[in-house]
Amino acid sequence: MKTLFDCRCSEYVGGLYPRDDEAMRSVDAILDSSLVRQRPLRIPHLSEPQIARHYTELSKLNYGVDDGFYPLGSCTMKYNPKLNEDMARLPGFAGMHPRAPMAFSQGALQVLFDLSQYLKGIAGMPGVSLQPVAGAHGELAGMFLLKKHFERMGDTARKRILLPDSAHGTNPASAVVAGFSVTQIPSDASGMVDLDGLREALDDTVAGIMLTVPNTLGIFEEHILEVTKLVHEAGALCYFDGANLNAFLGKARPGDMGADIFHFNLHKTLSTPHGGGGPGAGPIAVSEILVPYLPIPRIVQVDGQYALEWDAEHTIGSMHAFYGNFLVALKALTYVLQLGDDGLRQVGENAVLNANYLQAVLKATYCLPYDRLCKHEFVLSGKDLADGVSTLDIAKRLIDYGIHPPTVYFPLIVREALMIEPTETESKESLDRFIEAMRAIAEEAKTNPELLKEAPRNAPVRRLDQTRAAKQPVLTYPFPEDA
Amino acid sequence: MSYPTDYKYTKDHEWIQVDGNRARIGITQHAQEELGDIVFVELPAVGDAAQAGANLATVESVKAVGDVVAPLNGSVAEVNSDLESAPETINQSPHQEGWIVVVEIADPSQLEGLMDAAGYEAFIAAG
């Protein structure tokens, strides 16, 4: 793949900024020579047409939700409404400095305040912070809240976080960054939290449990009230990873399930785009007991005016420089305002309908380790399809059919896992196309497995050598003069 | 591949070759197969304490991290530093050239609970 460093440089004619010969002269005259840059700056200059061509070409090597079906389990790759993008580009929002006087920032503060109110409603919980800028960041904030709470209670023995073996990797990682240790609790045969295992693990050294609801198998914890009750009785608190909110949006609320902290992934459930890996947003909702510890500043409304509040005795402090990813929050607000309560409910309903439809049809062809009603996603296994054929091969062959592969090899408790989440924005036509492709691939696996093993053939590159990338990392452009 | 009959095996997929009061330790054929191409090995230092159940070394492949758990107490006498430049040796020869550490055994009785080759093969067959 050509990089911009491979392009032929153009002569700099200074078209972007006003010409000012004085400027460079004043730098030379004023700036002390010990500070002046001597090291070369090897950033090529390309003309605007060259830039346009290069990045347009690169974009065509990508695959986004607008290109086709993107059933990445736990990622909720739903359609990103274009109104979101236009609102975020309004100069009245994009051109706002975060430290502008509050009197001149009322519109921006209202966006944050209004979204906070709606998120409280969706969660069914009394406190919200929009400051965390990613799901993992929300998890970290949640862990910080727990730490602060038990510190304040003088309950310093509580240093452990329980999590199921099906947890997303960010869960234990976040717990550990916050200074906790993690203890895994087993899942039972139906893929849910093993209540006996939980009872055994609970004691007064446990600060909390981190659960994804529904879990990463797409199965709703039917004993969720029992689980949260047991945890609360042991003096600990419940963190719910909200990555899978699409499963019950508009139908149920985590606050009603016993959650003490719940994080949203605005870039999943609330349609703000994924951006190729960010920026997203991971706001958190909290139960009454944790409200005092929420980050500062907080957005409040006093006498009809919106303001930032910095005074909070027990706050954990700040997770982010300012108020979170404001423009991302704006996109989520745009989405919520368009959907309304009816729309939100339809999201949950259609997400679950689509997933169950796919599961019901595909289980005839692929191994379904947990054969029961799922919520918005389900997990198949690629094992037993054909000898020597792995989930990786199936995934790569899907690329040849013009479909983005589902999530593979997660959750860890299923061998050769294939996690499929269609989302509500797929039509039946799109789902049926996927089913056809999956059936065709299953057939190929038996009759012509080379097609899978050599896949992808219809992609910009063939299968990439991951071992080489890991063993001899080349992370910057190899300029000839550096060799 | 068959598993050397003079080795002992653990449930964490390590093999141990006992020689006097020293134990040479590596990961099994099964383990390297599961991990895939190994790209990095994190070794302890000579002199480090080995504690049964605690992490002794780490083996990384492209997609996973495998913990080498100490099967017994002791101290690290030797490490296979060749693995630093050629981690793939573990894939190529997991039971011989791909050895990871040699531990001086503190308590020989700890060897008793370990599986023999037949036991280990049955263990992995059971899944």
Add this chain to the structure above:
Amino acid sequence: MLAAIGVSDLEALFRDIPQEIRDRFQPIGLEAKSEMEVADALGSMAARNDAATRVSFLGGGIYDHYVPSIVPNLLSRSEFYTAYTPYQPEISQGTLTAMFEFQTLVCELTGMDIANASMYDGSTALAEAVLMAERLRKKARIAVASSLFEQVSRVLDTYCWAADIEILRLPFDERGCVSLETLPEELSAVVLQTPNAFGVIEPLQGIKDQIGDAMLVVAVNPLSLALLEPPASFGADIVVAEGQPLGLSMGFGGPLLGIFATRDAYVRQMPGRMSGRTVDADGNVGYTMAAQTREQHIRRERATSNICTNSALCALAATIYMASAGAHGLRHVAALNFSRAHQLAKRLASMEGIELAFQGEFFNEFVLRIPGRAAAVHEALSEAGFLVEPSAVLEAYGLTDALRFAVTEKRTVEEIDRVVDIVGGVR
């Protein structure tokens, strides 16, 4: 579809949620609105943000820079912004190639060996740098200049409290530069920012030699590096930055762009995603996520960081911006910033009762002391439609009667003249 599933109605699909929970549900009380109505409502909110239309001298880490049209134009290609993290590299070469370019550009600017593909923002990038230093040096103590931007300090305080890392603050001298006189021992890192909160450029020469085994962590303004010798030349171990000045709108503080770069030797400890060059089955060059075993999806509780989503699209914006400007363009715009800031500073400081607070060199931001009249000057400028930070911002650093000005390439000669006029008229 319901028939294929084998149920009679949609509600059957939700029977796994306990009835007790279903009964407690309450809607949020919002009626659906058409696209037109929502556009109208939000448009009104945008219109109530007067600050967006006023001439800004606000700074402190976030600056009013000009964003070339090519940047938002290319960013709006849906193949870029509706894509996910490049876990399937064969169909993500666009994202991965751009990440590789970004990493390279960051290394060029900072002089460091390796960089990740972005973090959330400059303040969390700094926090992660400190956590990394602590993992490597294993001392639960760091020394930090007291001249960091307020928001960066605030976030660092939070992360260090959670990680039980003690922070010792280092004072600044009369030049506005960090003083290492009281530097304690047994530190994992020494942290400073350049230009710092007063706009003063910290001379980095010799600092690495004074701090023993501690890692030198430097937070920078990436645009300033077009003119200034980068931290790598002075032995910095980790360089972080807030990348907003590189082609990002201010966006009321987010999304931002965390920049993180370090030495080759520390690659296994560096947090965040990285794109690495490799080849495909046909021997063609391609890119893929490298050294993923550091990351949470594999290492889980032993990951170098919990970061998953980062600021990829913002990194792409910065990449396109830097490519459009090139080294010459970056020097050009940095010089405009420098020269306009110096012009304004010189003209204001030449007035009676006004002086530069510090003698240290500065880039595009500076602090003036206006004893007895700072509040009046601030008010006069605000009335005239200019945005200037109030003196309260600097009181937190122990500076009274002081105002900070940031002057970017967008500030015209007319605007600068007007400011000088107004300030001159305040008695």
